[in-house]
Amino acid sequence: MKTKTTLIISLLIIALVFVSGWLVYSQMPGPVITHWNAQGQPDGYSSKTTAMVLMPLMMLFTSALLFGVPLIDPLRKNVESFRGIYNQTILVVNGFLLVVHVVSLAWNMGWRININVVMLVAVGLMLFLLGRLMSHARRNYFFGIRTPWTLSSDLVWEKTHRFGGKVFQVACGALLLGALIPDAAFAVIMLVVLGSALVPVVYSYVVWRQIEQQVGQ
Incomplete structure (x- = not known):
């Protein structure tokens, strides 16, 4: 997978996370559950605004880091030789964070997953x-x-x-x-x-x- 394609898909995933949060913003309780304990019970809360922007910002930072580190790697040529696989890794990480975000939204909207x-x-x-x-x-x-x-x-x-x-x-x-x-x-x-x-x-x-x-x- 080409780097440009990976970047576009990553930005679309991040945009999806951001937009989905704000679409259900009015339906979310306040404060919003953002953490669960080892038994799967809520034990951490944040304001709605913080909860809506935290994950997109985290994904932006993670993606920027993953896209940026090959540029400063002394063995950059080696990275380029498996860049397609590396790019897929970026999407895997963003996909995982997307799942976490969706599950969090669903729980706060009353779906007891x-x-x-x-x-x-x-x-x-x-x-x-x-x-x-x-x-x-x-x-x-x-x-x-x-x-x-x-x-x-x-x-x-x-x-x-x-x-x-x-x-x-x-x-x-x-x-x-x-x-x-x-x-x-x-x-x-x-x-x-x-x-x-x-x-x-x-x-x-x-x-x-x-x-x-x-x-x-």
Whole structure:
């Protein structure tokens, strides 16, 4: 996917978030629920105006950051080699934030959606897509599993990201199964996300050590 196309779609998603909020502004209670606890019960509130502008601003900042970092990456040429995949990642992130916004609006309008189930499924699908995208990434300083060992070797980077992509996809399955026990959503998300982040880091060191030993023989 071309960068210009990704930028246009991202701006359209952000505009959709902004417009949808203001279209239902008059139907929203005051204050608006903006946070839920581990049991899926509301425990945080904001004014209607703050709630309506917070997510679009967050998405604008996140998108600007994701579009901007490749421009200052010393390995920019590597990023350009998988730029289509990187651009898809930007849309995945914006899509996730769009889901969060829509669910928040729906809850405040009286739709008692199970927030925990939605978050488990949404985070799971995002991890699945990020895992697929990650397996195509080449060495850079901003995107992917960046450890001293992956950044020091293209081979370690490639092996780690192929492995990490599979780990993320398995994590997706774990989160989808976790949707069957929504009361434990927070614990499941934390355990799975931390595990899927830590396992590839350890793997990158193991691969690096194996390569070093082979070179030393």
